[in-house]
Amino acid sequence: MNKLIRIATVVALLVFTTTLIAPTVAQDMGSGGPIIEPNFGDDPTTFNPIIANDGTSYDVINRMFPDFIGVDSATIAYMGGAKGGLVSSWDIAEDGVTYTFHLRDDMAWSDGVPITAADVAWFLTATLSGETTSPRQQLQDSVASYEVVDDHTLTIVFNEANCTLIDTLNPVYPVPAHVYEEVYGDDYAGMDENDYNLNPTVSGGEAFVFSNFRPGEQTTLLANADYTEAELGAVIPQGWVYKIVTDQVVQMEQFFTGELTFVDSVPQANRDDVKARGAAGEFQIFETPAGTIRFLSLNIADPSNPQDGLDEDGNPIDQGHHPILGDVRVRQALNYGMNFDEVNEGAFFGTGVPVASHVRPTDWSFPPGLEPYPFDAEKAMSLLDEAGFTDSDGDGVRECNGCMHAEEGAPLALTVKTNAGNTSQEALYTILQDQWNELGFNITLEFVEFGTLVSEFVAQTYDAIGVFWGLATPANPNGIADIFLPGADVVGSGYNTQSFNNPRLNELIEDARNLPGCDLETRKAMYGEAYQILRDESPWIWISTGNVLLAAQTSVENWAPRAGGARWNIDAWTIAES
Amino acid sequence: MTKYVIRRLLQAIPIFLCATLLSYLLMALAPGGPVEILAFNNRMKPREREELKYILGINDPLPVQYLRWLLGDDWMRWDNDGDGLADSAVFFIDLYAPKLNDSGKPLIDDSSGEMITRSLPPGTQRGILRGDFGNSFYYKRSAMEVLVERLPATLELGLTSFVVGITLGLAVGILSAVYHGRLFDQLSRIGAVIVNSIPNFGLGLLLLLFFGSLLKVLPLGGRCKTLLDPSCVPLPERLEYLILPTIVLAAGAVAGYSRFMRASMLDVVSQDYIRTARSKGLQERRIWLRHGMRNAFIPIATFLGPSITFLLSGSAVTEQVFSWPGVGRLAVNSVIRRDYPVIMIVVIYAAIATILGYLMSDILYGIIDPRIRYD
Numbered sequence: 014m015n016k017l018i019r020i021a022t023v024v025a026l027l028v029f030t031t032t033l034i035a036p037t038v039a040q041d042m043g044s045g046g047p048i049i050e051p052n053f054g055d056d057p058t059t060f061n062p063i064i065a066n067d068g069t070s071y072d073v074i075n076r077m078f079p080d081f082i083g084v085d086s087a088t089i090a091y092m093g094g095a096k097g098g099l100v101s102s103w104d105i106a107e108d109g110v111t112y113t114f115h116l117r118d119d120m121a122w123s124d125g126v127p128i129t130a131a132d133v134a135w136f137l138t139a140t141l142s143g144e145t146t147s148p149r150q151q152l153q154d155s156v157a158s159y160e161v162v163d164d165h166t167l168t169i170v171f172n173e174a175n176c177t178l179i180d181t182l183n184p185v186y187p188v189p190a191h192v193y194e195e196v197y198g199d200d201y202a203g204m205d206e207n208d209y210n211l212n213p214t215v216s217g218g219e220a221f222v223f224s225n226f227r228p229g230e231q232t233t234l235l236a237n238a239d240y241t242e243a244e245l246g247a248v249i250p251q252g253w254v255y256k257i258v259t260d261q262v263v264q265m266e267q268f269f270t271g272e273l274t275f276v277d278s279v280p281q282a283n284r285d286d287v288k289a290r291g292a293a294g295e296f297q298i299f300e301t302p303a304g305t306i307r308f309l310s311l312n313i314a315d316p317s318n319p320q321d322g323l324d325e326d327g328n329p330i331d332q333g334h335h336p337i338l339g340d341v342r343v344r345q346a347l348n349y350g351m352n353f354d355e356v357n358e359g360a361f362f363g364t365g366v367p368v369a370s371h372v373r374p375t376d377w378s379f380p381p382g383l384e385p386y387p388f389d390a391e392k393a394m395s396l397l398d399e400a401g402f403t404d405s406d407g408d409g410v411r412e413c414n415g416c417m418h419a420e421e422g423a424p425l426a427l428t429v430k431t432n433a434g435n436t437s438q439e440a441l442y443t444i445l446q447d448q449w450n451e452l453g454f455n456i457t458l459e460f461v462e463f464g465t466l467v468s469e470f471v472a473q474t475y476d477a478i479g480v481f482w483g484l485a486t487p488a489n490p491n492g493i494a495d496i497f498l499p500g501a502d503v504v505g506s507g508y509n510t511q512s513f514n515n516p517r518l519n520e521l522i523e524d525a526r527n528l529p530g531c532d533l534e535t536r537k538a539m540y541g542e543a544y545q546i547l548r549d550e551s552p553w554i555w556i557s558t559g560n561v562l563l564a565a566q567t568s569v570e571n572w573a574p575r576a577g578g579a580r581w582n583i584d585a586w587t588i589a590e591s
Numbered sequence: 592m593t594k595y596v597i598r599r600l601l602q603a604i605p606i607f608l609c610a611t612l613l614s615y616l617l618m619a620l621a622p623g624g625p626v627e628i629l630a631f632n633n634r635m636k637p638r639e640r641e642e643l644k645y646i647l648g649i650n651d652p653l654p655v656q657y658l659r660w661l662l663g664d665d666w667m668r669w670d671n672d673g674d675g676l677a678d679s680a681v682f683f684i685d686l687y688a689p690k691l692n693d694s695g696k697p698l699i700d701d702s703s704g705e706m707i708t709r710s711l712p713p714g715t716q717r718g719i720l721r722g723d724f725g726n727s728f729y730y731k732r733s734a735m736e737v738l739v740e741r742l743p744a745t746l747e748l749g750l751t752s753f754v755v756g757i758t759l760g761l762a763v764g765i766l767s768a769v770y771h772g773r774l775f776d777q778l779s780r781i782g783a784v785i786v787n788s789i790p791n792f793g794l795g796l797l798l799l800l801f802f803g804s805l806l807k808v809l810p811l812g813g814r815c816k817t818l819l820d821p822s823c824v825p826l827p828e829r830l831e832y833l834i835l836p837t838i839v840l841a842a843g844a845v846a847g848y849s850r851f852m853r854a855s856m857l858d859v860v861s862q863d864y865i866r867t868a869r870s871k872g873l874q875e876r877r878i879w880l881r882h883g884m885r886n887a888f889i890p891i892a893t894f895l896g897p898s899i900t901f902l903l904s905g906s907a908v909t910e911q912v913f914s915w916p917g918v919g920r921l922a923v924n925s926v927i928r929r930d931y932p933v934i935m936i937v938v939i940y941a942a943i944a945t946i947l948g949y950l951m952s953d954i955l956y957g958i959i960d961p962r963i964r965y966d
Contacts, residue, residue: 047819055924058731066629067729146646146731148630148639202712205731225821228740229916233819252819258812259914262796266804267811321694464623464929467631482633495633503694506626506637 043236045249045570046588048274051258051267056228059210062186063139064147069255073232074186076253076583079120079218081133081185086581089487090377091179096242096581097219099128099187109174109529110157116165119241122189122217130167132187134159135194137169140184144201155181176531180489189215220248220584231256244571244585253583274569274588277579279562281362281437287564299563299574302375304486306368307441309429309479309554310470311338311347314512319473322502322514329499332512336419337427338476342400344551348386349393350452351445351554360441365557370544371496373558375576376488377533380541383548385555393452397425404453411453426455430469431479433460441556442479473510479556486577490540494522497552513552518543592957596950603946607939611719614938615657618931624649625728625929641695645688647728649931655683660935663721664714676710687711719939725932729925734932738918738940744814745917747826748909749902751837756844757898761891763845764852768887769879771857779853783846795839795912802835809834812914836913840906844898851894855887862886888959896952903944 057070062078065071082091083098093102099120104113120128137159140149155178159169171178196209204210216223220243221234232255236248243249256273258264261280265287267273279287291298314320315333324330337343357365367385372378397403401416402425411425429446431438439460446456461469469475485492495501495508498519502509525539547553563579565572570587574580625647630640644650648659659667668680680686687708689697698707717723724734767776786794803811810816810832815823823829859865860883868878907919918937925933957963 049817056730058729064731066632146643148632148635148643150636150639151634206726206733210731224819227815227821227823227916228737229744229920230814230823230914231817233821235819254817254819256813256817257914257916259911259920260796260812263799263812263912263914266800270804270807270811272811272817321696323694325692325696325699462623462927464628464927465621466623467627468623471627485634492633495636500693501637503637503696506640506695508633 042238042247042249043251045251045586047252047254048250048569048583048586048588049254049256049272050275050277051264051273052232052255053258053261053264056257057211057226057232057255059205060213060216060223060226061204061207061210062184062188063136064145064204064210066147073234073255075219076221076234076580077216077219077223077237078186078188079128081182081187082114082179084487084577086575086577089375089577091487099133099218110171112169112171112178113162114167114169116167118165120218121239121241122192122215123222123237123239124189124192124215124217125239126189126191126215127164128187128189128218129164130161131164132190133167133185134161135190136185136188139193139197139201139204142201146202146205149184151181152184173527175527176536177489177491177526180485180487180491183485187218189217220250221253224252229257240584242584244582248584249571249587250583268564268566271566271568273566274586275563275565275572275579277561277563279564281364284362284364284562287562291564294567297565297567297569297572299579300560301563301574301576301579302366302373303559303561305481305483306371306373306558307365307438307479307481307556309347309445309477309556310475310511311335311344311477311552311554312473312475312511313339313344313552314473315339316474316476319504320512321504322499322507322509322512329514332502332514334418335476336413336423337402337416337425339418340400340416341550342396343402343425344554345386345549346393346396346400346452347449347454348551348554349389349396350449351386351556352388352448353385353557354388355448356441356444356556359444360437361557361559364562365559368555368558370548370555371484371493371553372490372540372544373484373488376484376490378488378490378537378540378544380537380544383541383544386548390452397453402453409450409453410455424455425453426457427476428457428459429477429479430459430461430466430475432463432466434463438479438481470510471505471507473504473512475510478510484558490536490543491522491526493543493547494526497547498522511552513550515546515550518546521546592954596954599950599953600946603950607942607946610942611661611935611939612657615660615931615935616653618926618929618934619653619656621929623929625931628928629728636693637695638691638693639695641691651684659714659716659718660725660932661718661720663716663718663723665717666714668711668714670713675712677713678710685711719935724936724939727925727930727933729928729930730933734936737921737933738936741916741918741921744915745910745919746903747814748833748836748840748906748915748917751833752840752844753898753902755837756841757848757895759841760845760848761852763849765856765879765884765887767849767853768856768860768883771853776853779849783850786842786846791839791843791906791908792912794842795835795909798835798838799912812912814915836909836915839909839912840902848891848894851891852887855890856883859883859887885959889956892952892955892959894952895955896948896950897945898948899951900941900945900948903948 054069057073058067059065059070062074065074080098082100083095085092085095093100099116100114101117102115116130139145141153155171157170157172162168192215197204211226213223220237220240222237224233224235226232233252235252240248258267265283268276290296312335314335318333320330320332353367357363369383369385397411401414402411403414404411405414413419413421413423429442431442442458446458449456470478497509497513499514501507502512521539521543525536528536563574568589571585573582626640626643630643667684668677671678677686688711690707690709692698700707716725726732727734727737730737763779767779770776799811802809814832815829865882868882907923910917910920922937
């Protein structure tokens with residue numbers, strides 16, 4: 014009898030549980046209404062991943078093509094088998110340069126053709142031909158050869174073993190080779206001009222497939238009926254519309270009135286309001302670290318005679334010295350003289366997060382103990398005194414009185430430039446101008462059109478230029494090689510525009526990249542030392558990263574953004590009828 | 592009249608060429624180039640940025656760039672043997688380009704000390720005089736295609752605003768003159784000052800916030816309803832999207848035309864022939880409408896041409912606020928990106944619109960004022 018009761022109880026529980034789950038699991042594909050997301054930028058330029066080179070295009074491509082190697086949204090690291098990635102695992106041969114990638118066998122294009130190694134190979138063939146207009150030099154320089162072993166196995170041989178090879182494969186996507194072969198053939202150079210780029214007939218392997226593109230207005234994708242990774246067994250949203258809304262005020266009003274489903278970066282001016290309304294249950298909100306860093310690049314070299322960092326034989330070229338910023342004590346004084354709290358309130362509405370170096374606190378390579386400069390005006394002034402900049406005539410501006418590189422009597426004057434039209438940048442540097450002038454600097458502030466600013470930045474003719482910089486996700490600490498190593502100090506086209514050259518830093522970056530065995534902790538220690546050098550030497554003043562605030566309508570069920578991806582489960586978002 | 596129009600059109604050719612030359616010079620000499628903007632990405636290497644300059648053709652001297660844009664480059668560098676690489680070129684064009692090292696500098700052969708070069712592909716552009724406007728640096732497709740995509744939206748908004756602006760403006764101007772010094776006149780004058788004082792972006796945002804966000808009776812920008820369906824329904828079915836941007840663009844025109852029309856009418860009614868008409872015992876209505884209005888139109892015609900140009904070229908600010916996919920927004924984005932082919936096709940479009948606009952003004956003189964004869 015007891016046994017009977019137990020069986021009956023279990024059956025009852027099963028029935029009850031099934032009743033609870035069934036409505037969710039049994040949802041039909043596309044039953045969840047469309048997701049409408051604002052695009053603050055311009056039109057995507059292409060839906061062909063081989064030639065894509067702008068963020069808007071990638072925003073769309075990432076919804077309709079799988080990555081080659083997926084990024085785990087929980088750990089923010091490349092991982093075999095990660096959702097949205099074609100690679101299920103990989104092996105590294107003993108030579109350290111031969112990688113064998115095992116691919117999933119359950120992904121298919123929208124025309125039913127399976128996604129295979131040949132599709133990745135087509136991407137590699139086109140890209141490595143060097144004939145496309147897309148910038149993929151890092152990939153071209155790294156990959157020596159590749160071979161399709163079978164439909165679901167691909168071997169890539171790299172030119173040299175190092176610890177960043179997986180990062181190198183970041184731009185790789187499988188493309189529908191059977192279609193591309195027919196559409197583009199081997200005319201890789203002419204790929205840009207093909208109408209198919211904006212009218213793809215086949216996509217797949219992701220939650221959505223291409224539907225249509227209305228120039229200047231919107232791009233629309235529809236639920237992919239063959240998506241195999243759907244959280245709820247099928248893609249629930251009917252589709253995804255990437256709608257151009259070119260004014261931030263209007264964008265937020267559209268969100269407030271429910272026209273937009275989701276906003277992936279609430280403007281600073283609206284944050285408090287959205288947070289408060291989110292707390293009151295009016296919206297769903299999520300805050301996560303931003304992918305950008307604000308910095309002020311300090312030109313260490315002589316701006317009147319910009320030089321490349323290295324000569325043809327790889328030997329350092331004398332850079333001369335910036336009359337003021339050539340002295341590290343002045344650069345440090347600028348750091349100590351920055352009152353971040355004041356800047357944060359005045360320019361970032363309190364949303365900024367101070368950073369000490371070229372690394373976010375959430376990155377794996379972030380070293381414990383790496384602290385931003387504290388605000389210490391006394392220390393800043395004593396450093397300036399020590400550097401030989403004192404105010405001998407009592408006019409409030411210091412002059413060179415025994416300084417290292419400026420002429421005697423020359424004022425401690427700098428021109429700081431930033432991009433015009435960006436209100437937070439303009440506010441930031443206006444506040445910093447006041448703070449630094451208090452120390453005895455004479456800061457001239459110029460707000461310059463962005464294109465002009467970038468041309469001065471790469472020409473290396475400036476004193477100090479402040480802009481934003483996007484950081485890679487997943488984090489690739491070796492990226493600092495492109496900004497702080499002398500090989501990147503190329504007048505007119507390199508980004509070590511401050512002409513920084515520190516032999517120990519150069520050594521650390523190279524060693525961390527090429528460490529045999531690539532032990533993560535050892536590399537972390539190496540990068541940690543590199544970040545500390547950058548912090549202390551201050552070729553940049555790292556001002557702030559920040560948090561971005563994401564917001565969604567309460568009608569969106571299953572909205573569960575993570576730091577590693579706001580849309581990782583977009584296939585499960587269910588938009589209730591309003 | 593026909594001869595006059597033909598003569599004016601022929602005279603416009605050198606003006607058009609001068610306009611393109613000046614615009615090209617201004618654009619190319621402005622600080623910052625397309626590569627700085629397109630390649631502002633720390634993942635890109637110096638070599639890639641330098642390569643991009645060759646791909647976009649902005650490494651050539653300015654006169655060569657302009658000639659290429661005007662006349663194409665298929666006659667500058669060509670392929671005789673059909674191997675896909677150029678083997679002949681005119682004297683002022685390089686047949687080879689240097690191979691570049693990682694720093695984007697020319698590679699030098701250690702043994703000979705000479706620059707290592709590579710062959711270039713033959714020229715493929717035909718130039719604007721043969722109908723080839725080149726490919727957009729940013730959009731990676733024909734600049735003409737990009738412009739044509741945006742034209743319907745601009746024409747839709749421009750023409751609507753023009754019709755509304757001129758109709759209301761002239762009507763208000765005439766009534767202000769008729770009721771000179773009375774309440775209507777005072778109110779229209781104050782209204783014109785207020786409208787002229789509010790910048791378009793401010794007026795646009797205010798209207799959007801009031802009608803779109805607060806009252807929710809009109810859409811918050813855009814040109815068509817956001818649907819999964821690719822189609823944008825015909826204009827009569829989506830007039831609500833036109834209302835607010837039309838008000839913003841037409842408001843200035845109403846204010847301007849009403850003032851000009853009022854002043855012109857008042858000037859005309861003080862003329863002798865109006866006094867004569869009155870003394871002949873004609874009705875006031877007939878005097879105002881038949882004798883006054885027609886003559887008052889003559890100075891107004893001066894402003895019609897430039898207005899048409901302005902409205903056909905799109906209004907960047909209004910299009911930006913209302914997310915209107917028109918030429919104005921395209922032009923501003925292209926200037927920011929230094930997308931030379933798109934900037935130039937917009938310049939050509941605007942130049943043609945200007946020339947035609949002024950020509951239209953002159954023709955209007957002839958129609959309105961019987962004293963003017965062009966033949």
